[in-house]
Amino acid sequence: MSGSTLLKETGPREVFCGLTSIVWLHRRMPDAFFLVVGSRTCAHLIQSAAGVMIFAEPRFGTAILEERDLAGLADAHDELDRVVKDLLQRRPEIRTLFLVGSCPSEVIKLDLARVAERLNESLKGQVTVLNYSGSGIETTFTQGEDGALKALIPLMEPSQEEQLLLVGTLANAVEDRLFTLFKRLDIPKVASLPPRQSTELPTVGPNTRVLLTQPYLTETARCLKDRGAQIIQAPFPLGVEGSKIWMEAAAKSFKVSNSLVQTTLEPLVNRANEALKPYKNQLSGKTLFLLPESQLEIPLARFLLRECGMKLLEVGTPYLNKELMQSELDLLPENIRLVEGQHIEKQLDRVRHHSPDLVVCGMGLANPLEAEGISTKWSIELVFSPIHGIDQAADLAELFARPLHRHELLQKNNKLFAQV
Amino acid sequence: MELTLWTYEGPPHVGAMRIASSMEDIHYLLHAPQGDTYADLLFTMIERRGKRPPVTYTTFQARDLGGDTAELVKGHIREAVDRFKPKALLVGESCTAELIQDQPGSLAAGMGLNVPVVSLELPAYSKKENWGASETFYQLVRGLLKNKTKEEIHISRDWKQEDRKPKVNLLGASLLGFRCRDDVLEIKKILTEYGIEINVVAPLGATTTDIEMLPEADANICLYPEIAESTCLWLERNFNMPFTHTVPIGINATNDFLNELFGILGMPPIDPNNVYNKSKLPWYSKSVDSNYLTGKRVFIFGDGTHAMAAARIANEELGFQVVGLGTYSREMARPVRLAAKELGLEALITNNYLEVESAIEETAPELVLGTQMERHSAKRLGIPCAVISTPMHVQDVPARYSPQMGWEGANVIFDCWVHPLMMGLEEHLIGMFRHDFEFIDGHQSHLGHLGGNEKQTKSLKQNNDDEENNLSSTNLNSPIWTSDGEAELAKIPFFVRGKVRRNTEKYARQAGCRKIDSETIYDAKTHFRA
Numbered sequence: 001m002s003g004s005t006l007l008k009e010t011g012p013r014e015v016f017c018g019l020t021s022i023v024w025l026h027r028r029m030p031d032a033f034f035l036v037v038g039s040r041t042c043a044h045l046i047q048s049a050a051g052v053m054i055f056a057e058p059r060f061g062t063a064i065l066e067e068r069d070l071a072g073l074a075d076a077h078d079e080l081d082r083v084v085k086d087l088l089q090r091r092p093e094i095r096t097l098f099l100v101g102s103c104p105s106e107v108i109k110l111d112l113a114r115v116a117e118r119l120n121e122s123l124k125g126q127v128t129v130l131n132y133s134g135s136g137i138e139t140t141f142t143q144g145e146d147g148a149l150k151a152l153i154p155l156m157e158p159s160q161e162e163q164l165l166l167v168g169t170l171a172n173a174v175e176d177r178l179f180t181l182f183k184r185l186d187i188p189k190v191a192s193l194p195p196r197q198s199t200e201l202p203t204v205g206p207n208t209r210v211l212l213t214q215p216y217l218t219e220t221a222r223c224l225k226d227r228g229a230q231i232i233q234a235p236f237p238l239g240v241e242g243s244k245i246w247m248e249a250a251a252k253s254f255k256v257s258n259s260l261v262q263t264t265l266e267p268l269v270n271r272a273n274e275a276l277k278p279y280k281n282q283l284s285g286k287t288l289f290l291l292p293e294s295q296l297e298i299p300l301a302r303f304l305l306r307e308c309g310m311k312l313l314e315v316g317t318p319y320l321n322k323e324l325m326q327s328e329l330d331l332l333p334e335n336i337r338l339v340e341g342q343h344i345e346k347q348l349d350r351v352r353h354h355s356p357d358l359v360v361c362g363m364g365l366a367n368p369l370e371a372e373g374i375s376t377k378w379s380i381e382l383v384f385s386p387i388h389g390i391d392q393a394a395d396l397a398e399l400f401a402r403p404l405h406r407h408e409l410l411q412k413n414n415k416l417f418a419q420v
Numbered sequence: 421m422e423l424t425l426w427t428y429e430g431p432p433h434v435g436a437m438r439i440a441s442s443m444e445d446i447h448y449l450l451h452a453p454q455g456d457t458y459a460d461l462l463f464t465m466i467e468r469r470g471k472r473p474p475v476t477y478t479t480f481q482a483r484d485l486g487g488d489t490a491e492l493v494k495g496h497i498r499e500a501v502d503r504f505k506p507k508a509l510l511v512g513e514s515c516t517a518e519l520i521q522d523q524p525g526s527l528a529a530g531m532g533l534n535v536p537v538v539s540l541e542l543p544a545y546s547k548k549e550n551w552g553a554s555e556t557f558y559q560l561v562r563g564l565l566k567n568k569t570k571e572e573i574h575i576s577r578d579w580k581q582e583d584r585k586p587k588v589n590l591l592g593a594s595l596l597g598f599r600c601r602d603d604v605l606e607i608k609k610i611l612t613e614y615g616i617e618i619n620v621v622a623p624l625g626a627t628t629t630d631i632e633m634l635p636e637a638d639a640n641i642c643l644y645p646e647i648a649e650s651t652c653l654w655l656e657r658n659f660n661m662p663f664t665h666t667v668p669i670g671i672n673a674t675n676d677f678l679n680e681l682f683g684i685l686g687m688p689p690i691d692p693n694n695v696y697n698k699s700k701l702p703w704y705s706k707s708v709d710s711n712y713l714t715g716k717r718v719f720i721f722g723d724g725t726h727a728m729a730a731a732r733i734a735n736e737e738l739g740f741q742v743v744g745l746g747t748y749s750r751e752m753a754r755p756v757r758l759a760a761k762e763l764g765l766e767a768l769i770t771n772n773y774l775e776v777e778s779a780i781e782e783t784a785p786e787l788v789l790g791t792q793m794e795r796h797s798a799k800r801l802g803i804p805c806a807v808i809s810t811p812m813h814v815q816d817v818p819a820r821y822s823p824q825m826g827w828e829g830a831n832v833i834f835d836c837w838v839h840p841l842m843m844g845l846e847e848h849l850i851g852m853f854r855h856d857f858e859f860i861d862g863h864q865s866h867l868g869h870l871g872g873n874e875k876q877t878k879s880l881k882q883n884n885d886d887e888e889n890n891l892s893s894t895n896l897n898s899p900i901w902t903s904d905g906e907a908e909l910a911k912i913p914f915f916v917r918g919k920v921r922r923n924t925e926k927y928a929r930q931a932g933c934r935k936i937d938s939e940t941i942y943d944a945k946t947h948f949r950a
């Protein structure tokens with residue numbers, strides 16, 4: 001794809017900040033705690049995005065800065081020490097503590113790296129304290145995970161061992177499945193980052209080949225490369241095609257014989273294509289508009305265009321990392337409209353102008369668009385759901401087919417609805 | 421610095437958004453980073469609104485900070501005014517922008533916009549959501565009315581002289597407020613019956629023109645003091661508008677409210693015989709079926725207004741015993757403390773839901789009236805619960821008409837408080853009969869695995885079935901439960917079991933008795949009854 005169709009837009013944005021990643025990261029690593037150092041807004045953001053009331057004591061929290069901290073009446077570092085000590089006393093099961101920077105902590109230049117270092121000294125290995133930024137002035141939504149994973153890399157032991165490292169949070173069931181499949185491909189060792197226990201970190205070294213499961217891990221990939229690992233170039237494992245190429249790329253880097261790859265994957269591919277059919281029928285020819293939010297927009301657009309026959313009106317992305325996205329972009333036709341950045345009002349003008357069959361957007365926008373008669377799919381759901389891999393392709397398609405199906409159902413069965 | 425795992429209230433600018441979104445023709449320019457746009461979902465997902473909040477976020481980024489953020493702000497203001505053409509513009513900042521001090525309010529004021537600008541200063545590091553809503557409503561009303569003189573607005577409060585109906589404003593209802601939409605309908609309906617006209621409802625559904633008409637009413641009705649009291653006070657000072665202080669939630673409060681209002685308007689007080697039948701609550705509460713409600717121990721926590729109203733209803737109208745009362749609204753701490761004192765209690769004023777949860781555990785109530793968070797705590801403790809207050813959850817915006825205020829509100833309250841109690845009783849019966857063959861494997865309790873399950877209650881009390889274990893692990897002052905004692909305890913309904921356990925232990929300690937068996941339980945029962 002040439003750069004000529006890449007448009008850039010600036011203006012008011014409607015995206016989450018990197019803190020939101022905590023919503024899935026804390027579930028992935030039950031022995032870790034995420035302590036945001038920020039404001040009441042930050043606390044409210046996470047609980048609103050997570051809908052967390054169900055948890056007795058969630059494994060994340062916010063050290064809320066108060067007037068005294070800002071006025072210098074209390075030393076913010078001392079205060080943070082106190083909060084951390086209280087927390088660890090209450091929650092002795094915590095093994096890794098992430099101090100997560102926010103806009104306010106960054107604007108007042110609170111040095112969380114220094115705090116983490118000091119705490120690590122005083123805690124003497126009982127708990128590992130790490131830090132990264134999830135602030136909205138630096139990061140969007142999924143970028144928070146990039147920061148958290150990057151913070152774990154220095155703790156990874158060096159090793160010469162040949163291994164495949166899957167990087168990026170996956171649903172546990174999906175991960176198990178992928179492990180099985182890579183085993184069938186005779187790949188000697190497969191590990192993942194983040195691990196299921198924060199203390200059971202994988203190793204890294206020159207014989208580590210990194211296969212990214214998520215498209216938003218720019219910094220993590222860079223740091224792993226610095227530790228000697230090789231990054232496997234591939235599209236992301238969404239849809240049958242993407243997942244297949246993704247697995248083939250891994251197999252190739254381990255010099256797995258072509259015939260083994262084909263005999264292993266072919267039945268899966270055939271079955272998945274079969275499962276995909278009914279959804280393809282529903283989605284084919286329907287128009288799609290993706291608003292920028294999760295960074296999954298480009299791989300999703302590729303899947304929905306190439307495998308489900310949808311028509312792409314616009315593909316938004318909060319930012320574009322051309323290097324990581326290259327294999328994806330190669331699969332997209334020249335003429336699609338790819339927009340980096342956002343001007344939410346102008347973008348919504350375009351949505352209304354095109355009146356697409358389906359819009360992928362954030363939770364704040366879904367109901368207003370539905371009220372205008374436009375079907376929507378929230379992007380945040382895509383980050384939580386098991387959608388990766390060949391076997392999940394039909395489930396992924398179903399997520400997009402459901403709102404359309406529902407829309408049609410209500411139109412067809414409800415005479416009154418059909419009139420409005 | 422305060423460690424917060426979960427918070428009852430959002431930041432103050434979310435309060436400002438509630439006012440802006442409640443109204444029809446204003447826009448809010450919020451100087452804030454991109455992540456703060458999450459607040460939209462509170463309105464579109466929780467309140468299920470089909471409209472975006474009228475808010476433009478400047479979404480500045482770190483790279484903007486080195487440059488001219490003031491220009492960036494002005495650009496957004498210009499664009500927002502051009503695009504949305506509001507009748508008034510609120511300008512403010514969230515926590516992060518407060519630190520960079522761009523003063524977007526003064527920037528906007530200096531731009532020569534042909535729309536009134538109301539600059540909001542909402543200290544994000546010391547105040548919270550309700551305060552922000554209250555301050556915003558007040559600043560908006562003041563901003564739109566401050567230049568009007570009393571003469572300019574035609575004011576005569578003497579409706580009889582003018583040969584017209586009396587008219588009032590309903591103030592304080594807003595989006596993300598508890599059942600506000602229905603409360604307004606109910607109060608409107610009641611007042612219309614008495615020939616009182618509604619001049620303006622604000623902020624919910626109001627326009628700036630409505631706000632300008634506020635002084636034309638004879639009185640203000642302060643529906644939710646958290647949101648409207650400061651505005652009512654200002655209108656009283658500047659336009660001699662009296663306002664009501666009673667919040668009409670419950671039969672007695674609705675009655676008092678009407679009498680207060682009639683007094684203000686110079687109307688005769690109502691005949692109690694006329695109101696007795698307006699709601700079913702008085703009769704339902706009196707009917708023999710409700711004997712069962714007598715002395716039910718209830719724990720109440722919520723915003724100030726709803727918690728105090730609930731305490732009064734529980735105490736005066738349903739014959740419950742209030743065993744705990746508290747609020748997360750610091751602004752309402754004083755009246756809540758007073759209300760608690762009258763009930764012989766010490767109010768719990770806290771922001772920490774874990775403190776509330778342990779207070780519930782401590783008092784071992786039979787019913788919890790709280791927020792969605794207390795509903796979860798109560799569920800964990802196996803206690804029935806009804807939700808009476810914000811923070812909002814999508815379940816608190818029911819499709820059906822279900823006010824809290826007025827006569828119908830009292831009906832709604834009766835149903836939704838008594839229902840979980842009945843379910844609790846059912847749970848107990850199911851627990852009792854669970855060894856019968858009909859119940860084996862089949863029954864799914866609505867309280868999850870906790871309902872009627874004695875193991876849970878025991879483990880919550882951190883007690884141990886194993887006597888030896890008990891001996892070695894607890895201090896020597898604690899009496900020991902024999903298996904006979906435990907067996908007797910198990911026969912007691914789960915929702916009072918905690919209380920009985922504690923009382924029996926207390927008695928045993930007083931009586932110097934080391935082992936608790938079934939007799940000790942009976943002794944204790946007699947002792948506390950005497």
Ligand code: SF4
Pocket residue numbers: 017018019038039041042043045101102103104134135136137453454455456515516
């Ligand atoms: S954008 Fe910044 S201030 Fe807002 S919630 Fe995210 S980190 Fe906190």
